[in-house]
Amino acid sequence: MTEKVLMKNAEAPDSHRIDTYETAGGYHALATVLRDYQPDELIKLIKDSNLRGRGGAGFATGVKWGFVPKDPALKKYLCCNADEGEPGTFKDRAIMEKDPHQMIEGMILCAYAIGAETAYIYIRGEYTLSVQRLEAALKEAYDKRYLGQRIIGSNVSLDIYVHRGAGAYICGEETALLESIEGRRGQPKLKPPFPAIEGLYASPTVINNVETLACLPHIVCRGAEWFRKIGPEKSPGPKLYCLSGHVRKPGLYELPMGIPLRELVEKHAGGARPGRKIKAVIPGGVSAPMIPESDLNVCMDFESLAAADTMLGSAGVIVIDDNDCIVRVATRIIEFFAHESCGKCTPCREGLSCAVKILRRLENGEGREGDLEQLDFLCDGIFGNSFCALGDGAAWGLRRALQIFRDEFIYHVEKRECPFH
């Protein structure tokens, strides 16, 4: 049994209340930092821990903070990315519903490190219970003077506001998220300038994921070395994995980074359902290409998954068994991306809707000769030519599905039917 870190309070009856959090040692990290650390020293601690962002890209958190200009005259912002819209993912929701103070304390630590006095939590609009819990938790934190002016008697101040998204997946992309807070349509912006230099309201801004922020108090309390020793040295730490699809025990699992995918799926989530065999697994939300069962020995960390031509992404692990159709799954994924495409650039906007038409045709038994080549061609055209990672990710995943499960696709074209449905 591995020790739980992020979910250690989750089973307590009032796990979302500040009393529970404080009793378990909560806000101790904040007091320690305000007493013993200069902002630079905190940044160094986080760099030393090798913490990497849990929002998808795995960027080194301390390094990102280090990019923010030190000029005290510049106003800076922190945005917590709680937009969690990646299909197959429900980990940030669990943190916010069960233990929101963990993330709030993390935000105060981050804001202190970068010198921000205003922070926003950009949360997806559907998460109404999370919003309620966060609002209540913020109020508790203000009452205890962990937020507001002169935090616990120091000369540090911070205000945190909740900003609800309204149903646009693309707003999880950091520049689109900032556009959305500024009251515009959520469409990605050109980088550079990077948000750390010119972000929200043209000020230096750090954007971090909920789970990334929730790791921070633990690193302060238990040290960078403790953190680095959990899982692989280059991508260490406790990790929340979301298991869904065709497994016996779907749900949220906290385990170290770098655990073998097979162990996660077979041991922890109970493996395939009775009488079925696993065919493919999507390891990191639908933006991450699927891998075949034969690759399940891969480890769940950034490097290992990249070597397997996929990614850790949001750690949304979706299991597909031998009773379902890869063409159907691929169709649904591309429909999702086509629907959520913000429309800014042509390869993504036009290419994906074109791919959807072909895929639907295949699944409906109306495939034509040349359809698969047409899909290959579209993937090549979209990948590398999209303005943001939405288009690229969609094309990457489709291309891998076409490569790995070519036979299934060919069957749909040649037999003009779906063998499963």
Next chain:
Amino acid sequence: MTAVSATEFMTEDMRREIKEIIKRYPKRRSAIMPSLFLAQEEHGYLPDEVLLEVAGVLDVPEIWVYEIATFYTMFNTEPVGRFHIKLCTNVSCLLLEAGSLLPHLEKRLGITCGGTTDDGLFTLSIVECLGSCGTAPVMQINKTYYENLSTQRIDQILDELKAQASGAHRTIQSRDDGQEGVPA
């Protein structure tokens, strides 16, 4: 700024709340989204008159408000039923046969996806992942999540809502807290 008197579309309270929201941001434009949520909560949807009022109170160009109301799918520019059913059809739910739940809902309600029942009680939509894939299939009705769905469970939920609508005078929006079936 426009006069402070209340109108059919904007109560005094809402005006006050919007003025509070403005203070959270250095720019008024940022207050558009939260203000529209507030207005939608009040009216159920966002008719043009409301959009104009919001623009007025915020003192921003109307086009900015229209832009937000039409880009983001959670803002309804058309009326919706008292219970807005949003069925997830994304991959994790699809794998657990959410596909068969849609025709079932359509049949039970006598409407097609996107439609509203004649009595104005139910609107049926399909949505992308609701972030509850571990307890798929899932739907959200107003603010509440309903998880591990089956056709029988859906029938039961619809019956409960109908009973609630005929008996109680308050809407579910003002009572529920999104708590049904928080995932373990």
